[in-house]
Amino acid sequence: MSLSKNLYLNLIKDDRYMYLVKGLGNTLLITIVAVVVGILLGFLLAYIRTTHDKTGNWKAANLIAHVYITVIRGTPMVLQLLIVYFVVFASVNVPKIIVAFIAFGLNSGAYVAEIIRAGLMSIDEGQYEAGASLGFSYTQTMLYFILPQAIKNVLPALGNEMIVLLKETSVAGYIAMDDLTRGADIIRSQTYSAFTPLLIAAAIYLFFVLIFDSLVKKLERNLKNSDH
Amino acid sequence: MTTDRKPLIEVKHLYKEFSNGSSGREEVLSDISVDFYEGDVAFIVGPSGAGKSTFLRCLNRLESATKGEIFFEGVNICDEKVDIDRHRQKMGMVFQQFNLFPHLSVMSNLTIGPMKLQGLSKEEAEEKAIKLLRRVKLEDRATSYPNQLSGGQKQRIAIARSLCMEPDVMLFDEPTSALDPEMVGEVLEVMRELAEDKMTMLVVTHEMAFAKEVANRILFMADTQILEENDPVNFFGNPQNERLKAFLDKMI
Numbered sequence: 001m002s003l004s005k006n007l008y009l010n011l012i013k014d015d016r017y018m019y020l021v022k023g024l025g026n027t028l029l030i031t032i033v034a035v036v037v038g039i040l041l042g043f044l045l046a047y048i049r050t051t052h053d054k055t056g057n058w059k060a061a062n063l064i065a066h067v068y069i070t071v072i073r074g075t076p077m078v079l080q081l082l083i084v085y086f087v088v089f090a091s092v093n094v095p096k097i098i099v100a101f102i103a104f105g106l107n108s109g110a111y112v113a114e115i116i117r118a119g120l121m122s123i124d125e126g127q128y129e130a131g132a133s134l135g136f137s138y139t140q141t142m143l144y145f146i147l148p149q150a151i152k153n154v155l156p157a158l159g160n161e162m163i164v165l166l167k168e169t170s171v172a173g174y175i176a177m178d179d180l181t182r183g184a185d186i187i188r189s190q191t192y193s194a195f196t197p198l199l200i201a202a203a204i205y206l207f208f209v210l211i212f213d214s215l216v217k218k219l220e221r222n223l224k225n226s227d228h
Numbered sequence: 229m230t231t232d233r234k235p236l237i238e239v240k241h242l243y244k245e246f247s248n249g250s251s252g253r254e255e256v257l258s259d260i261s262v263d264f265y266e267g268d269v270a271f272i273v274g275p276s277g278a279g280k281s282t283f284l285r286c287l288n289r290l291e292s293a294t295k296g297e298i299f300f301e302g303v304n305i306c307d308e309k310v311d312i313d314r315h316r317q318k319m320g321m322v323f324q325q326f327n328l329f330p331h332l333s334v335m336s337n338l339t340i341g342p343m344k345l346q347g348l349s350k351e352e353a354e355e356k357a358i359k360l361l362r363r364v365k366l367e368d369r370a371t372s373y374p375n376q377l378s379g380g381q382k383q384r385i386a387i388a389r390s391l392c393m394e395p396d397v398m399l400f401d402e403p404t405s406a407l408d409p410e411m412v413g414e415v416l417e418v419m420r421e422l423a424e425d426k427m428t429m430l431v432v433t434h435e436m437a438f439a440k441e442v443a444n445r446i447l448f449m450a451d452t453q454i455l456e457e458n459d460p461v462n463f464f465g466n467p468q469n470e471r472l473k474a475f476l477d478k479m480i
Contacts, residue, residue: 127329133321
């Protein structure tokens, strides 16, 4: 089969390219929402853990955060997705994409928490003391002095987590969620031609990973400009 | 010294213990009582490990006292219920390691406190900051970042940052100990001018000659206690305590 015929069969015929377009849309949507959920959750968990380590307060919250992070990081993403879909939402009819938002967001939050915590812990104790000695509360000190420095330090790691998450969403097919990978696989099952749809899907993932990567690098450079 | 003045800081039977290891407790301050008055330039000297820095850090509760009371402007700041952040605004602190905020420009280092804590507008805060930068002779470094400055410049900025909050007392925790020798002078110069302007200052230092010249009171701390206190002339000229005599012999 010639290349043009192959492309026609896998993409044009019966509008099969729409599987990839819709799949890509879902993949990006899940990634973006999960990144936002993950970062919010990650900040909260990191804040709880760091505050406990620095001040000794919030023992119960710290324990919960600690257990949460350990469980999420200690079990496979696919299983977490299946559990959220088939166990947590077993008796409720929730759109699959919402399930994906929640499952991937909860997962990412645990990893982001550890990244941000490492960033917070890397900031010298003297910065906390300088903030306190001027009369800033612990929360204000965190907000104005510690977090901005910590985030700058962990930005590459956060960008990497976003890239990992983008690729990780490819397991969404386990709950019959039509993401990019599943879209390509549906085409394969219809045309019995695996090479073209699967490699196109791979190329699309790679393309977006490279875009994410360059965005993170650009942001890093911008932040560096404000530092010397 | 007139005795009818009310002390700015009253320390009453202050104790501080650090837990070291699993069960051991190490006493670093034991039963310290001392008053500081407005306009005091009090220097605290003594061998390392005597608890000088810990004592200073207890005064703005960067370290919490194990026992005892510290009244600052009449309020017992050791009381857990006290809003310590509000009182810390009135107690400037200068650290050995400067602790400037590296992600903020020199100007922002100075203005963030007055803007966020005292509700000054950006213009008001910057006007104030420029005056203080002039005072420490660094008005041309307003747009610089801390890492572009020398150690001596960093410490002068740190002093200006504290002054920007218009504190009633300035605490100096070994302000020149991390500096190269040639930069000590410029920092001491700023401190000398502050003292001449009647700023209340508590200074932990090893700069004995400077203490002799600037202080109105010198306190000798050793073995977790204040063992002797006197005016500079008698402190150096007529020391009573044996530990102090040995200390001064070693320093000179």
